Amino acid sequence: MKETPLTATHIALGARMAGFAGYNMPISYAGINPEHQAVREKAGMFDVSHMGEFIVRGKEALDLIQYVTTNDASKLEIGQAQYSCLPNNDGGIIDDLLIYRLAEDNCSEGERAYMLVVNAANIEKDWEWINQHNQFDTKLINISDQTGLLAVQGPLAAKVLQPLTKTDLDALAYYTFTKGTLAGVENVLISATGYTGSGGFELYADAEKTPQLWQAIMESGKELGLQPAGLGARDTLRLEMGMCLYGNDIDDNTSPLEAGLSWITKMNKPNFLSKDIFAKQKEEGVSRRLVGFTLNERRVPRHGYTIENESGQSIGTVTSGTQSPTLGYPIGLGYVEKPFHKQGTNIFIVAGKKRLAATVSRPPFLRKD
């Protein structure tokens, strides 16, 4: 089992550890609910160093990225990030990812540099896939093992981090980033992104320096209620916002258009993998949709449960489910056949012998006032 630079730190903190995507990762420290609440109300820090990072550099770096992803990366200025998908050849999703357009300090004339951030479970698959399609004048470098990643999330995240850096964090708009020195660690990529819906920052740094960053941030956040948070809370936080988790809600057999990701599937850019399939789906529509739903009772929906209509016919499958710690009732995501995807439709979740009444409800489940 692989470790992150902080695995020993988590164990020393008494975290409940488990294998995730081949890494020994913290699931929770104080409990999923208190960690979830800390992120919603104050701040939480996640070690997500298991995520993969690839550098794409060269004269045709943009051409490669445009060809293997669904969103329009030509829109990215230096210092901006973008959410996107890697499609396969059959209209499914190899992975979802973030694309960062990096500064061109180390580039020669005409070269561009990007960083792709991919799911830990898919690092090898993505690496092989992108390389296989790299018929461009561009080079890929896998920096996953040398790169640590901390996510400091929540309304007080800037307050926790600001004393540690000269970079003006409040000036960093959502989905932009900059390089800076933080807690004495140079060359930290400070990104105003996250997977919680509570705002905050993701900090990419040399793996070796990540423990130093963690310690300094914990110290700085002590008085503000910063809580170390694990993958358990990360999952409940993203689910309240209706964000997809690869392997649960999207995979090789789901189309981004079925998954509600048409906003990152851009047809007005040059050719890319599965473009024809997506164009057809956009024109003709898809037969099923990923929807959010809330339960009208106490049992909790789980990945793999069947979804039925009122007359008891199977119309789909649950892909994610949890008791929402903020809302106090069960929520879930799942694919249903059209027209059962419409807001307010009554559906039923089959949990063993029980049929649980649920209502289709457009995510995010948690709305800002």
Next chain:
Amino acid sequence: MIIEADKQNQLFLATPIGLLKFCNKPNYPNMEFPAQLKYTEEHEWIRLEDNNIAFVGITDFAQSELDELVYIEVETVGETLGQNDVFGTVEAVKTTSDLFMPVSGKILEFNPKLDENEGDDPTTVNQDPYGDGWIVKIELTKPEEVSELMDADAYRALVG
């Protein structure tokens, strides 16, 4: 109790008993295994009273692995069930688990502190798994089955 949630989910926490197979052995200094109780491999305990009456709950280890409980469903009050039959379900934030009868018996009562129609506080099980957090009171129909169950030392060896 078998942790059954997210059965098909290879990526997140729970393979069938994923939560009970953590990489590091649990290191909870205050975890208790009272000597007067008997235990099952499914992480239930049973406490015998007089006249074949007993209380059944889940262990300290089970509650700590499940994390905070959000709902407990027992719809078998009045029924006579066999050993290992399902008598209820617990929902934690990330996991659903069935509850199994440690021995054959009739379900006499569902703890009103946990029942959604009364106290409705399932976290009582997290706070006091062997005391106020008992789940059902039963009347044993085959008391001889108790001898098949684990004592505290055997259970500790199983989970520790």
